Amino acid sequence: MPLNVIIIGAGFAGLWAARELSGAAVDVTVIDRNNYHTFLPLLYQIGAAEIEPEQIAYPVRSILRKRKCIRFVRSEVHGIDIDANCVKITGGTISYDYLIIAAGSVTNYFGIPGAEEFAFPLKTLDDGIILRNHILSCFETAVHEKDIYARRKLLTFSIIGGGPTGVEFAGALSELIRGALRRDYHALDFSEVRVLLLDAGSKLLPSFPEVLGDYTKRRLTAMGIEVMLNSQAQGIERSGIRLKSGAAIPSATVVWTAGVRGAAMLHDERIAKTDAGRIIVTDTLQVPGHPRVYVAGDLAVIDGNPLPMTAPVALQEGATAARNILRDIAGLSPAQLVYRDRGAMVTIGRNSAVAIIRRWKFKGFVAWAMWLVVHLMNLIGFRNRILVMINWAWNYFFFDRAVRLILPACCDNPCERPCVPASGKCREVQV
Amino acid sequence: MPLNVIIIGAGFAGLWAARELSGAAVDVTVIDRNNYHTFLPLLYQIGAAEIEPEQIAYPVRSILRKRKCIRFVRSEVHGIDIDANCVKITGGTISYDYLIIAAGSVTNYFGIPGAEEFAFPLKTLDDGIILRNHILSCFETAVHEKDIYARRKLLTFSIIGGGPTGVEFAGALSELIRGALRRDYHALDFSEVRVLLLDAGSKLLPSFPEVLGDYTKRRLTAMGIEVMLNSQAQGIERSGIRLKSGAAIPSATVVWTAGVRGAAMLHDERIAKTDAGRIIVTDTLQVPGHPRVYVAGDLAVIDGNPLPMTAPVALQEGATAARNILRDIAGLSPAQLVYRDRGAMVTIGRNSAVAIIRRWKFKGFVAWAMWLVVHLMNLIGFRNRILVMINWAWNYFFFDRAVRLILPACCDNPCERPCVPASGKCREVQV
Numbered sequence: 127m128p129l130n131v132i133i134i135g136a137g138f139a140g141l142w143a144a145r146e147l148s149g150a151a152v153d154v155t156v157i158d159r160n161n162y163h164t165f166l167p168l169l170y171q172i173g174a175a176e177i178e179p180e181q182i183a184y185p186v187r188s189i190l191r192k193r194k195c196i197r198f199v200r201s202e203v204h205g206i207d208i209d210a211n212c213v214k215i216t217g218g219t220i221s222y223d224y225l226i227i228a229a230g231s232v233t234n235y236f237g238i239p240g241a242e243e244f245a246f247p248l249k250t251l252d253d254g255i256i257l258r259n260h261i262l263s264c265f266e267t268a269v270h271e272k273d274i275y276a277r278r279k280l281l282t283f284s285i286i287g288g289g290p291t292g293v294e295f296a297g298a299l300s301e302l303i304r305g306a307l308r309r310d311y312h313a314l315d316f317s318e319v320r321v322l323l324l325d326a327g328s329k330l331l332p333s334f335p336e337v338l339g340d341y342t343k344r345r346l347t348a349m350g351i352e353v354m355l356n357s358q359a360q361g362i363e364r365s366g367i368r369l370k371s372g373a374a375i376p377s378a379t380v381v382w383t384a385g386v387r388g389a390a391m392l393h394d395e396r397i398a399k400t401d402a403g404r405i406i407v408t409d410t411l412q413v414p415g416h417p418r419v420y421v422a423g424d425l426a427v428i429d430g431n432p433l434p435m436t437a438p439v440a441l442q443e444g445a446t447a448a449r450n451i452l453r454d455i456a457g458l459s460p461a462q463l464v465y466r467d468r469g470a471m472v473t474i475g476r477n478s479a480v481a482i483i484r485r486w487k488f489k490g491f492v493a494w495a496m497w498l499v500v501h502l503m504n505l506i507g508f509r510n511r512i513l514v515m516i517n518w519a520w521n522y523f524f525f526d527r528a529v530r531l532i533l534p535a536c537c538d539n540p541c542e543r544p545c546v547p548a549s550g551k552c553r554e555v556q557v
Numbered sequence: 558m559p560l561n562v563i564i565i566g567a568g569f570a571g572l573w574a575a576r577e578l579s580g581a582a583v584d585v586t587v588i589d590r591n592n593y594h595t596f597l598p599l600l601y602q603i604g605a606a607e608i609e610p611e612q613i614a615y616p617v618r619s620i621l622r623k624r625k626c627i628r629f630v631r632s633e634v635h636g637i638d639i640d641a642n643c644v645k646i647t648g649g650t651i652s653y654d655y656l657i658i659a660a661g662s663v664t665n666y667f668g669i670p671g672a673e674e675f676a677f678p679l680k681t682l683d684d685g686i687i688l689r690n691h692i693l694s695c696f697e698t699a700v701h702e703k704d705i706y707a708r709r710k711l712l713t714f715s716i717i718g719g720g721p722t723g724v725e726f727a728g729a730l731s732e733l734i735r736g737a738l739r740r741d742y743h744a745l746d747f748s749e750v751r752v753l754l755l756d757a758g759s760k761l762l763p764s765f766p767e768v769l770g771d772y773t774k775r776r777l778t779a780m781g782i783e784v785m786l787n788s789q790a791q792g793i794e795r796s797g798i799r800l801k802s803g804a805a806i807p808s809a810t811v812v813w814t815a816g817v818r819g820a821a822m823l824h825d826e827r828i829a830k831t832d833a834g835r836i837i838v839t840d841t842l843q844v845p846g847h848p849r850v851y852v853a854g855d856l857a858v859i860d861g862n863p864l865p866m867t868a869p870v871a872l873q874e875g876a877t878a879a880r881n882i883l884r885d886i887a888g889l890s891p892a893q894l895v896y897r898d899r900g901a902m903v904t905i906g907r908n909s910a911v912a913i914i915r916r917w918k919f920k921g922f923v924a925w926a927m928w929l930v931v932h933l934m935n936l937i938g939f940r941n942r943i944l945v946m947i948n949w950a951w952n953y954f955f956f957d958r959a960v961r962l963i964l965p966a967c968c969d970n971p972c973e974r975p976c977v978p979a980s981g982k983c984r985e986v987q988v
Contacts, residue, residue: 161697162962180609183962187741197744200697200963217701252965266592266631270648310618313628509951513944520940531593531614532631534683534965 128153128195129223131451132213134203134391136163136186138437139228139423139444146448148193152224152455157199157215161185164251165505167437168514170291172254173381174298175262175306175530177517179251184506203229206392208416224418224451227391227405228444231424231435234387234402240362245382248291257381259532261299264378266532269313275376281319282377284367286359287384288325289332290472293342295381296323297475300349306527321351322375324367326358326384331472331480333434338480341489345474359384386435388425400427410460411447417454420447428463437504438468473497476522559584559626560654562882563644565634565822567594567617569868570659570854570875577879579624583655583886588630588646592616595682596936598868599945601722603685604812605729606693606737606961608948610682615937634660637823639847655849655882658822658836659875662855662866665818665833671793676813679722688812690963692730695809697963700744706807712750713808715798717790718815719756720763721903724773726812727754728906731780737958752782753806755798757789757815762903762911764865769911772920776905790815817866819856831858841891842878848885851878859894868935869899904928907953 129152133140136158147154162183171177190196201215212221233249235241246257261283268280283303285296300321308316323330323346330346330353331339343353358370366377388403397413398406404427405413411426413419423440433439442465450460469483471493479493488496498518505511521527560583564571567589578585593614602608621627632646643652664680666672677688692714699711714734716727731752739747754761754777761777761784762770774784789801797808819834828844829837835858836844842857844850854871864870873896881891900914902924910924919927929949936942952958 160963161693162964178609178611179964180962183964185741185961188737188957191740199701255965262592270630306619309622310616509947512947516940516943516947526619530616531611532591533593533610533614534686 129455130155130221131224131226131448132157132220132222133226133228134158134206134213135228135230135423136160136189136198137166137228137230137423138440139230139447140226141186141189142441142444143226143228143422143448144190144193144196146445147451148196150452150455152195152451154193154196155199155220155222156186156190156196157201157203157213157220158186159200159202160251161187161198161200162251163189163506166249167501168505169251169254170248170295170298172251173248173257173261173295174302175258175527176298176302176521177514179255181510181513181517182505183251184510189506203391208392208394208397208413208419211418222418224420224454226420226422226444226447226451227425228421228423228440228447229389229391229425230440231386231404232389233382234385235382236385238359238361241359241382244362244364245286245380247382248295249386255533258530261302261379262530262532265307265311265314269311274318278318278320279365279376280378281314282322282366282375283320283379283381284322284324284375284377285381285383286324286367287382288323288327288330288353288355289383290470291383292323292325292381293330293346293472293474295383296321296346296351297349297473297478300346300351301475301521301525302527302530304350305521305525306530309526310530322354322377323351324354324357324359326356328355330355334470334472334480334482335487338482338487338489342472342474342480345478349475386424391425409462410450411443411463412450412460417460420450422447433465434470436470439465442466471497471500560886561586561652562655562657562879563588563651563653564657564659565589565637565644566659566661566854567591567620567629568597568659568661568854569871570661570857570878571657572617572620573872573875574657574659574853574879575621575624575627577876578882579627581626581883581886583626583882585624585627586630586651586653587617587621587627588632588634588644588651589617590631590633591682592618592629592631593682594620594937597680598932599936600679600682600685601726601729603682604679604688604692604726605733606689606958607729607733607952608945610686612941612944612948613936614682615941620937634822639823639825639828639844639850642849653849655851655885657851657853657875657878657882658856659852659854659871659878660820660822660856661871662817662835663820664813665816666813667816669790669792672790672813675793675795676717676811678813679726680817686964689961692733692810693961693963696738696742696745700742705749709749709751710796710807711809712745713753713797713806714751714810714812715753715755715806715808716812716814717755717798718813719754719758719761719784719786720814721901722814723754723756723812724761724777724903724905726814727752727777727782728780728904731777731782732906732952732956733958733961735781736952736956737961740957741961753785753808754782755785755788755790755800757787759786761786765901765903765911765913766918769913769918769920773903773905773911776909780906817855822856840893841881842874842894843881843891848891851881853878864896865901867901870896873897902928902931 165182168182205214233247264280271277329339360370361368367375405421422443424435446463471481473479479497481488481493564587596613599613636645664678695711702708760770792799798806836852853874855866877894902912904910910928912919912924
C-alpha cells in the first residue's frame with residue numbers, strides 16, 4: 127500500500143510540494159480551508175479595486191486535476207497529533223506517513239491595542255474584498271457628510287507598515303483615488319483626501335538597498351502620499367490612530383500591513399518556534415526530532431538561516447520538502463535546501479517600481495515593466511492572465527478602475543469596521 | 558431655480574429615465590441601495606459560476622459621470638411622503654418636485670411555508686454570489702459524505718419555477734456540473750447528481766408559444782435535467798421540498814424563481830396596487846391623483862394593459878416617464894406610453910435557445926447566437942463586454958468554468974442555508 131503524504135495548505139509551498147509528489151508512488155492529500163489558491167502578490171490590487179477577486183484565485187481542484195493520486199480536502203485543520211501521526215480536520219481525522227505543514231502566515235498585530243479589532247488586515251482574499259468595500263463606502267458616506275471633521279476622517283486612509291505590501295497598496299490606493307474616484311465624486315473636495323503611509327522605522331522597504339527605499343519615498347510623496355517614518359502606533363481606535371508621540375490621526379480606514387506571524391499549527395511545547403510563531407526546522411526542512419514532519423513556506427524558519435517570507439522561497443521550500451520525502455522513501459538521506467535568490471520587486475505606481483536581482487538594482491519604468499511581466503507570467507491560469515492584462519491595460523490607458531463595486535453588500539457601514547468579524551460571526555451563528 | 562426630480566432605483570427604468578433627463582433644466586437625484594447597476598438578464602450566470610459578479614455590475618457613478626446635473630445617492634429608501642413631496646432616506650429627507658419610482662421587484666414566495674427561510678432567491682447580485690458559494694460547498698461536502706442519503710440530498714439541486722430564470726439557471730447549472738465539476742470531483746459518482754426543474758403549471762415558459770416551451774422541455778431533458786410539471790410546492794424545509802401531491806424531495810439546494818412582486822415602496826392605502834404589490838398607474842405612468850409621481854419598470858402596471866416585467870419594458874417606461882416630466886414642465890400634457898415589443902429570448906444551454914420576435918419564432922443555434930449578440934451588445938461598459946466574451950468563449954471551447962470559487966468565505970456551511978440571513982445578520986449586529 128502506498129504511503130500517505132498530507133500537505134496542509136494550498137499556497138505556493140503546498141502546491142509546489144504536491145506538484146513534486148505527483149506521479150510518485152505515494153497518496154497525497156492537500157488540505158486547505160479555501161477551495162482556491164490565492165496569488166497573494168497581487169492581493170493589494172483587490173483592495174484597491176484594480177482587478178476582480180476571481181482573477182487572482184484559482185480552484186485547487188483544477189490545479190490538481192491532472193495530477194495522479196492527489197486528493198483535495200477543503201477543511202479547517204483543528205490540530206496535529208505529532209505522536210499519533212494524524213491531522214484533525216472538521217468531522218474527522220486523517221493519518222499520515224509524512225506531513226508537510228505549509229499553512230503560511232497570518233497578520234501580526236504585535237499586541238497593539240485595538241489593532242485586531244479596528245484595523246483592516248490585507249492577508250487573505252476576503253480581507254481584500256472587505257477593504258475594497260470599506261474604502262468605497264467611505265467615499266459614498268463622505269459625499270453626504272456635512273460635518274467637516276467627520277468627512278475628513280472618512281477621507282483619511284492610513285496604511286501602517288512600510289514594507290512591500292504597504293508601499294504597493296498605498297500607491298494603488300492613491301491612483302484609485304486620484305483617478306476614478308476623483309471623476310466619480312464631483313461634489314467632494316479632493317484636497318480633503320489624505321493617504322498616509324506610516325512606519326515605525328526610519329525608512330521604507332527596509333529589506334531593499336537604501337537607495338531604492340529613498341526612491342520609493344520620493345515617488346510616493348510625489349503621488350501625494352504622506353510618508354510618515356519613525357511613527358509608531360500606540361493604539362488603534364474606531365476613530366483612528368494614536369501614535370507613541372502622542373499625536374492622534376483621525377482616520378476611518380487603518381490598514382495594517384506591519385507584520386506577519388506563523389499560522390498557529392503545532393500547539394506543542396516540545397516544538398521550537400520563533401517569537402513570531404514560525405516553526406524552527408533543520409536545513410532539510412524537518413522538524414527536529416520528527417523526521418517525517420516537514421515545514422515549508424512562511425511558517426518555516428531554517429535554524430541559523432532565516433529566509434524572507436516570499437513566494438519564491440515558499441515554492442522552493444515546498445519542492446525541497448517533497449523531494450526529501452521521496453528520498454527518504456527511496457532510502458536516501460534528506461538533502462538540504464539549496465535556495466536560489468530570484469530577487470525581489472515592489473511596484474509603486476504607474477511606470478514606477480523598484481527591483482533588486484542579484485546585485486543589480488532597478489527602478490522606474492524598467493523595474494515596473496519587469497514587475498508586470500513577472501507577475502503576469504506567474505499567475506496561474508491562461509484565462510486569468512488575459513483578464514488581468516485587460517484590467518491593467520484598462521486602468522493604465524483610461525486612468526480608470528472598473529471594479530469599484532461595494533459587493534457583496536453585507537459589508538455596509540464604513541464607520542463600524544463591519545464585515546471582518548462578521549465573516550467569523552456568520553460561522554459562529556451556524557455551527 | 559430648477560425643479561427637482563428624484564428617481565428611486567438605478568435599474569433599467571431608473572437609468573433610462575436619468576439619461577432622458579440629462580441636459581434638461583432639472584436637478585436629478587438618483588437613489589439606489591447599491592453603488593452599482595446590475596445587468597439582471599445575466600444574473601443566473603453568476604449563480605452558475607459562469608462569469609464574475611463584477612462583469613454584470615457597473616458603478617452608477619461611472620454611468621452618470623458625464624450627465625450634467627445628475628447626482629447619485631447611495632441609500633436605502635425608508636419611505637415616501639406623497640403629500641409632503643419628500644423621500645426619506647438613511648440620515649435624512651429629500652424633497653422633490655417630480656418623483657419617478659423605479660424600485661423594481663423582489664422575490665415573491667407566495668406565502669409558501671419555509672420558502673423565504675430555506676429557498677435561495679435569484680434576484681440580486683448578492684443572491685447570485687450566495688447561490689454560487691452554496692452549490693460549490695455542496696460538492697465539497699458531498700465528496701466526504703459517507704451516508705448515501707445525505708450525499709444524495711447534497712447533490713440534488715431543485716429549481717422551482719419554469720419561467721425564463723428557472724430555465725436559464727437549470728441549463729447553466731447542468732452544464733457547470735456535467736462539465737467542470739465532473740472533472741473536479743473524480744471521487745463522486747455523478748449518477749447521484751440530480752438537477753430538477755419544477756413548475757406548478759403544465760408547461761415551461763408559459764409566456765412563450767407552446768412549441769417553444771415544448772422544445773425547451775425536450776432540450777432540458779436531453780441535458781439530464783428532470784423537468785417536473787404540475788408539481789406544486791406545499792412547503793420548503795431545510796431538508797428539501799414537500800409537494801402538494803404528498804411527495805418529498807430531499808434537496809439541500811432549492812432555488813426559488815417562481816415569481817416576483819413589486820418592491821414595497823408606497824405604504825399608503827390610497828394608492829391602488831395589484832395583489833403582487835405592483836402600483837397601478839395610468840397609461841402615462843402617473844399614479845392616479847398624484848400627477849407628479851411616476852412609476853416605471855417592474856413596479857408599475859398600467860391599468861388595463863399589463864406589460865411583462867422585462868428590461869425592454871422597464872427602459873421604455875423609464876424614458877417615457879422622464880419625457881412626461883419634461884412635457885409637464887413645458888406646459889404640455891403627458892403622453893401615453895407607446896410600447897414597442899422587442900421580443901423575448903431565453904437561453905437553454907450550449908447552442909440552444911428560444912426566441913420570439915414579432916410573430917417569428919426561433920430555436921436552437923440561431924436563437925442562441927441571437928441571444929449572445931443581444932446580451933453582449935446591451936451589457937454596459939466596453940470592458941465588461943470583452944471580459945464576459947472571454948469567459949463565454951472559455952466556457953464554450955473548454956467546457957470549463959473558471960469562476961468556481963467559494964468566495965467570500967463567510968458563506969460556509971452548505972446544509973444550513975448560511976449567508977442569506979447572515980448578510981442581514983451582519984447588519985443587525987452593527988446597526
